[in-house]
Amino acid sequence: MTARGAVVHWARDAADANRVIVDVARTHAVDEVVKVKSMVTQEIDLNGALADAGIAAWETDLAELIVQLGDDLPSHILVPAIHRNRAEIREIFLRRMHEVGRPAPTELTDEPVVLAAAAREHLREKFLRARMAVSGANFAVADTGTLVVVESEGNGRMCLTLPEVLVSVVGIEKVVPTFAELDSLLRLLPRSSTGERMNPYTSMWTGVTPGDGPQEVHVVLLDNGRTRALADEVGRQALRCIRCSACLNVCPVYERVGGHAYGSVYPGPIGAILNPLLKGTGDPQTDSLPYASSLCGACFEVCPVRIDIPEVLVHLRTQVVDARRDDSVPKPEAVAMRAAGYAFGNARRLRWAERVSGLAGRALTRFGRSRLPGGRAAAGRLPGPGAAWTGARDLPAPPRESFRAWWRRTKGGRVDE
Numbered sequence: 001m002t003a004r005g006a007v008v009h010w011a012r013d014a015a016d017a018n019r020v021i022v023d024v025a026r027t028h029a030v031d032e033v034v035k036v037k038s039m040v041t042q043e044i045d046l047n048g049a050l051a052d053a054g055i056a057a058w059e060t061d062l063a064e065l066i067v068q069l070g071d072d073l074p075s076h077i078l079v080p081a082i083h084r085n086r087a088e089i090r091e092i093f094l095r096r097m098h099e100v101g102r103p104a105p106t107e108l109t110d111e112p113v114v115l116a117a118a119a120r121e122h123l124r125e126k127f128l129r130a131r132m133a134v135s136g137a138n139f140a141v142a143d144t145g146t147l148v149v150v151e152s153e154g155n156g157r158m159c160l161t162l163p164e165v166l167v168s169v170v171g172i173e174k175v176v177p178t179f180a181e182l183d184s185l186l187r188l189l190p191r192s193s194t195g196e197r198m199n200p201y202t203s204m205w206t207g208v209t210p211g212d213g214p215q216e217v218h219v220v221l222l223d224n225g226r227t228r229a230l231a232d233e234v235g236r237q238a239l240r241c242i243r244c245s246a247c248l249n250v251c252p253v254y255e256r257v258g259g260h261a262y263g264s265v266y267p268g269p270i271g272a273i274l275n276p277l278l279k280g281t282g283d284p285q286t287d288s289l290p291y292a293s294s295l296c297g298a299c300f301e302v303c304p305v306r307i308d309i310p311e312v313l314v315h316l317r318t319q320v321v322d323a324r325r326d327d328s329v330p331k332p333e334a335v336a337m338r339a340a341g342y343a344f345g346n347a348r349r350l351r352w353a354e355r356v357s358g359l360a361g362r363a364l365t366r367f368g369r370s371r372l373p374g375g376r377a378a379a380g381r382l383p384g385p386g387a388a389w390t391g392a393r394d395l396p397a398p399p400r401e402s403f404r405a406w407w408r409r410t411k412g413g414r415v416d417e
């Protein structure tokens, strides 16, 4: 890269990367930048760092523009605004576009083609004015020093060619050794992400070409926890991810809870392993992510680079449990598991527990006021640590009779009940 005229920076963490980018912007006295392929810049909260330095950052991908104008967060790797419908997008455009640039036309409808045209007009003004762009990259090729962006709207091409200065932030796991490897990955990615044989726009840039494109190119190689993930012998396979999003699309948990529930830039099954690997265990938010899975294995089946996500999930769960094994105050889950282990460890204790549970079931059925659809009794809001569970979920009343009692009474179902 340096041989082809780019300036390469190494960023240990988000603060390092943001400092480099803000410095470049200040050197050129720019007060706005256009952005493309910016998942990694969301990871380091570049927009926040630029805003603190008085520099406006404009997202140019249509979905990311919707997310930015809506003061929202992305909910999907490939389709960041998948949680918004067309009426909401129209409302966001009418409400926000005029505050930050070319207003949306007053006759704006919620037709997709009309919304896309409004976004195009709004963005074109920014493309033609901006003197600096910030990009991510899908891949970086080591033997030629080439960076690659794969996208479908053409905004990448505008960002990567029009401004005078380009800063590309690239996670170090994006590096592939040669162009030959790039070839297979470029065929693999669109097939797994959108089902296309080829994506509409593939832009490649290698340093600076006099008289053509940006005349100053900076590449920020970002670690931000990637070497930590690499040191984990089981977890390091997550660094193979090409962000195709196939695992999100088949995940039953993601389908139910949506991307925002993961509380991180990378949602879904890959997010559930990547975030704890990048940040390490010990944070309640990342520690909860490996549990956001049914371990059904669908993510592993569809992953084009064969990341065994269920294996890494179980491995990370072990790390989370081990890290808390010596806590002086055990977590409620640990107490519940120990109590269950005690009851299941002895037939008499289990019988006793079944009897208590049956009595609780009878009492709830008789006196409880909460009912599930279908009429089954449920516990209302529990006190203490149970409140965190019952505040958002129903807790069905335990059955009045245990399976073993039913088996004894009906001789395994041979006697009519």
Ligand code: SF4
Residues within 6 Å of the ligand: 192, 240, 241, 242, 243, 244, 245, 246, 247, 248, 270, 299, 302, 303, 304, 305, 306, 307
């Ligand atoms: S983990 Fe596999 S399926 Fe999921 S986004 Fe990455 S490459 Fe695609």
